[in-house]
Amino acid sequence: MLLLGIDTATRRVGVVLASEHGLLARLELGGPPSTPPRHAEQLAPAIRHVTECAGVRLAHLSAVAVGTGPGMFTGLRVGVTTAKALAHALRVPVIPVPSLDLLAYPLRHSRALVVPAIDARRNECYFAFYRPVPGGVQRESDYLLGSIDDLVGELDARGEEKLLCGDAALAAAESLKEVDRVEIAGPAHAAPSLSALAELALARYEREEFTSPGEVLPIYLRKSDAEIAWERRSA
Amino acid sequence: MTRVLGIETSCDETAAAVVDDGRVTRSSVVASQADLHARYGGVVPEIASRAHVELIDDVVEQALVEAGTDLRSVDAVAAVHGPGLAGALIVGVSAAKALALATDRPYVAVNHHEAHLYAALLEDPALEPPLLTLVVSGGHTLLVAMHDHGRFSVVGRTVDDAAGEAFDKVARFLGLGYPGGPAIDRLAARGDPEAVPFTRPMLDDGDDFSFSGLKTAVVRHVRANPDADVADVAASFQAAVVDVLVTKLVRVAEREGFGTVVIGGGVAANSALRARVLDEAARRGLRAVVPALGLCTDNAAMVAAAAWWRLRRDGPTPLDAGVDPSLPLA
């Protein structure tokens, strides 16, 4: 069994190769925060590099897993399109995994409520609440979109301990530290976890939980400005 | 024989095609998103990008099935990397790179304008450069000299609106809806093209074009003559655009010694333009190539054709090449 995983929900381009025996290779590419993200440039070479380094051929893949966001629209489109085209060409299934799940999963041993937050630009972030349970995390909310103030409000409303992670949590660390019973996981938890992607996707592959390729799409949460304006006008 | 799978997602059509040796079209599939954008009166980039992600897989599959082939028999995978909408271009480029990677075939990035020039070679496989091509659409108005494969020079371009943009704006003003080109073409068919003597912008002023003043003239005329017959206005506006386009095309061809003139782009689907090009060329002993409608509007067959020539000349495109929304032709 050979699995390729891709996550491009944040500025980071992540590619992982795994088998049932564990990770074979993992590559994470970023860039200076002042430069535009380069998903379209970096992803395909990263996939080629990872397969060459691991000494495997794409033709031997059993499945392609992809982080579906929510996150950067362009990054998600590059990741999802690439995953589906690879799977199409190789005639293997695509396994979509929401990127917020990938941030929360590595913190499953925490006793606190886990709250991953991904940058959504315009001073907003995508976030969700996860309860650690034996063997993983259980999502306790929808995937949400809101300002840092909205996030703070949601955190305040929950009396228990909270552990935040993700690029948006790190960026807003100053304002989040003011909130009672909140801790922020370090930079190692800034981007969706590639080992989590491999582990969760492998489990789903073994259970043969496949999604039809047509249903594998980015989770946007936010409509286009034109649609929002149109709905406001016609309301 | 070299078989190329081409992909085009630069604007609001999701297209894929299979072309052999840059000349023989095996299949050409175009999924238009026009319906999704109609209510906004123009293409919304974010909506276009999302639709491309939803459509691209099926469009590619359909192109392969209609060509009676599969990915294993494809020798190269090409996509347009510019000019166009960044978020839209990225979808086609990502798909093409992934298919190239999976099949271990070369990836070829194609310039959208260059692809339009190659549509004529699909229409007439015996055609060879030098050619003078007028590419007119909602996004571009270019008069391009194709000296040889891969050797182009831009002779003239619009200094303001693209020709298709003028059609869209006038159609919106006349209440004809979007897209404006076909609407004006239909209405103009029962109007008098000589009813309103709109000026021909920059007709005798160089090889560039200008269309924004013409749109203003239409607005001014209708406001001053509220009872004007809309069909007459549409026909007169269309006649002015066509007159400028064809006059300059033919004039440059004669001056620069091109024996063949070609039209391409969405506006090349306009019936008055098509008729006039054939007519003027015949009168001056020039050869005119007016490709079928499906080759004029954005499609992927022209992309696969251009890619074949590009691959022979420059070899594959590196996988770390991105997109360029404002990629120039030359």
Ligand SMILES: [Zn+2]
């Ligand atoms: Zn075009």
